[in-house]
Amino acid sequence: MLKNFYTKLFSNHNSERIYGLDIMRAVAILLVICSHSRFLLFPISNKFDIMKSWGFYGVEIFFVLSGYLIGGILIKQSQNGFSFKKLKTFWVRRWFRTMPNYYLVLLFNLIIIFVLKQQSEFNWHFLSFTQNLFNPHPNFYSEAWSLTIEEWFYIILPFLLVLIFKVIKSTKRAILLSITIVFLFSFIMRVNAVYTSELSWDESLRKIVIYRLDSILIGVFSVWVQFYYPSLWKKKYTSLAIGLALLCVAIFLSETQLYKQPHVFTKIFTFSFFNFGTAFLLPYFSKIRHYKTRLGGIITHISIISYSIYLLHYSIIYRIQCKLFYPETGSEGVMAFSAFILLTILISSINYKVFELPMTRLRERFSKNA
Numbered sequence: 001m002l003k004n005f006y007t008k009l010f011s012n013h014n015s016e017r018i019y020g021l022d023i024m025r026a027v028a029i030l031l032v033i034c035s036h037s038r039f040l041l042f043p044i045s046n047k048f049d050i051m052k053s054w055g056f057y058g059v060e061i062f063f064v065l066s067g068y069l070i071g072g073i074l075i076k077q078s079q080n081g082f083s084f085k086k087l088k089t090f091w092v093r094r095w096f097r098t099m100p101n102y103y104l105v106l107l108f109n110l111i112i113i114f115v116l117k118q119q120s121e122f123n124w125h126f127l128s129f130t131q132n133l134f135n136p137h138p139n140f141y142s143e144a145w146s147l148t149i150e151e152w153f154y155i156i157l158p159f160l161l162v163l164i165f166k167v168i169k170s171t172k173r174a175i176l177l178s179i180t181i182v183f184l185f186s187f188i189m190r191v192n193a194v195y196t197s198e199l200s201w202d203e204s205l206r207k208i209v210i211y212r213l214d215s216i217l218i219g220v221f222s223v224w225v226q227f228y229y230p231s232l233w234k235k236k237y238t239s240l241a242i243g244l245a246l247l248c249v250a251i252f253l254s255e256t257q258l259y260k261q262p263h264v265f266t267k268i269f270t271f272s273f274f275n276f277g278t279a280f281l282l283p284y285f286s287k288i289r290h291y292k293t294r295l296g297g298i299i300t301h302i303s304i305i306s307y308s309i310y311l312l313h314y315s316i317i318y319r320i321q322c323k324l325f326y327p328e329t330g331s332e333g334v335m336a337f338s339a340f341i342l343l344t345i346l347i348s349s350i351n352y353k354v355f356e357l358p359m360t361r362l363r364e365r366f367s368k369n370a
Contacts, residue, residue: 020288022303029306031058036314040337064278067219078171094154096363101356105311109141136203145207152209153216186213194267218275236283243280250274308348
């Protein structure tokens with residue numbers, strides 16, 4: 001019986017998936033959940049606070065991957081022109097993929113606040129993804145800040161692409177011009193904010209929509225290069241070396257942000273170094289097509305459920321676990337941390353199978369009528 005339950009729960013794998021991208025996505029989500037749960041290990045030693053910056057790394061990888069995957073969809077849909085009808089279809093498919101889970105976990109957060117009788121900074125902007133459009137994200141449903149950035153990317157870039165395509169009938173140039181406009185807008189806004197205001201690097205820059213759209217655009221530019229300049233994409237080892245070098249610089253800069261007073265240069269360019277570094281890894285990892293071991297299957301599964309993990313792990317699972325049991329000794333810390341990881345994977349797997357996957361499949365029905 002347990003074997004049948006396990007098989008049904010974890011039988012999500014699609015032969016068309018690219019295993020290399022699953023590796024990147026799985027690493028990204030594991031970095032995020034380790035960062036958020038590091039306090040469970042504090043009874044052992046404060047040295048685990050080094051995991052604080054891992055959440056930043058994980059989210060930035062997600063931004064580039066999102067841009068890469070969505071950019072590929074837009075390029076394919078644009079080959080015979082990109083119209084408002086295609087734009088509507090694109091939005092329907094994206095929103096069925098992202099919004100149901102987002103609102104479900106938002107509801108869970110509200111229920112927990114009510115049951116525990118806790119204070120919260122919930123406001124109705126959470127319903128329209130505008131809670132951190134221009135201002136710092138409220139201290140509620142804290143992981144939602146990155147989803148807001150992605151949702152606005154889904155709106156702004158494709159809409160601009162439709163308008164530009166009406167003037168420039170070349171798909172290649174229309175996409176590049178759209179990327180350039182949105183990238184420069186976001187980057188210039190961040191530069192202006194850094195030079196005109198005393199903003200914190202984390203809450204007032206990293207987590208605000210208008211300053212971060214350029215990060216996802218780097219992923220879109222990557223797939224544009226892959227599609228139109230395949231000879232460059234084939235230089236995967238050179239690209240890998242450049243990517244690792246850029247990531248080393250970005251990690252050095254990000255550690256400066258988190259533990260010391262950041263310089264203007266680091267406030268502006270840390271994101272770009274890390275995003276370009278991640279983008280340069282894509283030619284190598286996109287060539288890893290399949291896995292052959294059981295570990296590969298686990299990695300793919302974690303990648304598949306990564307969206308559910310991201311939404312559920314901190315504001316729901318971590319909060320409830322800490323309310324019921326918080327470790328006070330080293331052995332309790334190891335147990336609590338291990339239990340958190342296992343519970344997160346199990347509950348996220350159930351949520352994916354029971355809710356996320358069925359809601360995603362609904363988009364096939366509605367996108368046909370879009």
